[in-house]
Amino acid sequence: MKTPKTKYFLWLIVAIFAVTILLPLLMLIFEALFTETNFAFDNFLTIFQGEVLKSIANSLIISLSTGLLSVIIGTGLAFILTKIKLPLKNILRLILLLPLFLPPYITSVAWTDFWLFAGFPKSFIYGIPSVIFILTTVYIPLSAFIISGSLENVSASIEEAGEMMSSYKTVFFKIILPLIRPALFSSFILIFILSVSEFAVPSYLSVNVFTTEIFTQFTAFYNYSSAIAHALVLTLICFIIIFPGKHYLLQTPFVSFGKKSHKIKYYSAEKPFIYFLVYLTYIILFVFLPVMMLIIQSTEGSNFALMQSIKQLLPAFSDTFLLTISSAVFITILGLIFALLRNKILDYILLFTFAVPAVVTGIALIKFYNTPALNFIYGTSAVIIFAFISRFIFISEKIIATGLEQIPPSYLEAASVMGASPFYSFKKILLPLTSEALFTAFFTAIIFSIGELSAVIMVYPPGISLLSVRIFTLSANAPQNMVSAMCLTALLFTLIIIFIMLIIKNTVFKKQWKQS
Amino acid sequence: METIIEFKNCTKSFGKNTVLNDISFKIKKDTGIVSVLGKSGSGKTTLLRLLAGLEIPEKGEIFINGKTVCKNGKNIIPPHKRNIGFIFQDLALFPHFTVFENIAFGLKLKKQSDYKNTVNEILKKFEIYSLKNNYPNQLSGGQQQLVALARSLVPEPEILLTDEPTANLDVKLKKKIEELLNDIVKQNNIIILSVTHDHKDAIKQSSEILMLNKGKIAFFGTSDEIIHTKNISVTEFLEI
Ligand SMILES: Nc1ncnc2c1ncn2[C@@H]1O[C@H](COP(=O)(O)OP(=O)(O)OP(=O)(O)O)[C@@H](O)[C@H]1O
């Protein structure tokens, strides 16, 4: 793919990305910094006062604790999953991931249902600890997944060589931990960014955080410049937190694909069923319990809540389906192009778009496209697609780049020596060998997009109905059983999509060479 | 006899590390097997990659059949037009293709219509016909090496480059591959440049030997000559 012509073409696409998605973000930041200097300066002063200061503190407390807790618990689960021989391992792994596939607002409704049902005090339910708890249950799978991938990359021979010389404790702290440190850091930062951006959970639990503050400034008071000033502060906070760990974030593979060339060291635990029980308890508590609660709550009182909610949400299904799928197609193609270009600056640009909190992305897109000249875009679902791309292209590109890196250069060299043109090698070698990564990137983009609320709630045009937005707006005035029923419906919708994707994976991507 | 391969004042560096420093040599068309010897890191693989066009020397010129294939840091003829077969150190079998598909890859590109027969013939000759529908990860190390050899031979290259094709093999399989290579040289008039660590074998098998040391050619001549050489760095390396 290195002929000059294709290269120009790829860079042209990068340029289109830069103009449609990067430029709005940059313009917002520059505007806040320079154009409205005086105005913004006043706004900055008001930001660091009373309530607002408290919302910043809340945001930080929530996202730092969520990051820390998710990484600690995720490491434990990852260890059990990769290093100890357990029955039903693959199924356990899939179920563990489930909470991540569910939009966070569904999880928060489910847990609130449970707490109300179990008679917890309202002061607990509608408070910071419960937001941390819910976000942690959502993001534990993410850290467990990344960390277990990195544990799989530690070869048995390294561990065994260490064990010949010292105790297992030393091996763990001196060999394993340093090797998985990048994964620990990058999952922490990833989760931090995702939870700082999180809007639905704190808003549902009436906790005032920075994102809800910006949202209120923007939608209730129509105070653009105050919202923008807030947005800038939040963005800066994110950048400051990310900065020390940016290398880890760029270098850690988020997923590990295919067969490993080395063996993984397994430990035969004395009592493996204890670990199995730990796992099972985790899954029952954090996966089945909330789902059960949704089911119980939505059948409470009238039996019609579920039917009614399906009816209410029906128009949202097709829009959500079409928009998330088409965004995922764009995200995957762009991700492949960016991964093929392997450019450092491009890496940082993608990290930047990801690090900008979702509400800020929303405001940036509105400010940029809601102008007479560009209104033809603003009024359409294109803005939603831009929002999804901006939010999730970083993650998808990382997944695809990881897949590409795992193809030894000698494959392409062998093909080229045998007479294959660059395009032929791309089609016959590179593309089939990255298909798993492409599929994973596509799948991830769909799942994250279905759950996205913070950015799209700002930009969705009239006439377009998205599942997350619709549930969020309807739930403001709906009785609890109706809210639960809507969430159950959304859950079913997500599960059906996951199911379809898995079927597609097993039929289209059937790979005999992976087996054996 | 005509010259098939010529290196003229070629220099190749990676950063500050000059791996091959101003080397020149010629190989004639009927030479047969040329063994490339040298310590680990002496540039053996790099030499083969230069000839294949996968690396470009920053100085000097390389000729194949009298035609300039690269000159002054530019590839003039790209790898896929040089008619060279290459067996890589890691074999580079395509994991998503079967044995048959791997071997057919180069032939299909040449738009040969009866490629199936050609592939089946070589599978039988190499005694791996029963494995034709297996994927590379279902083969033993030795079987993989046979497939890699078959794959690089079917397009009938004029030059075959092998990077330690018989490393890690048991004696029997090693003999078999050596015999196959000898047959091929006799029948097809092909030049084999073979990197190896086993210099005793190299002296026995090959008609010429090229030895690299510290970026220079320490020795280039026939196996008879290398046994009787007085060059100390060569005798030290060979331990004779
Ligand atoms: N792509 C590269 N980038 C930087 N340095 C390289 C690269 N390829 C090779 N080298 C360096 O060039 C030198 C020669 O490498 P080469 O692989 O040709 O050695 P070799 O003789 O084949 O060794 P071995 O017998 O161990 O395979 C080594 O010092 C190596 O570190």
Ligand SMILES: [Mg+2]
């Ligand atoms: Mg080598």
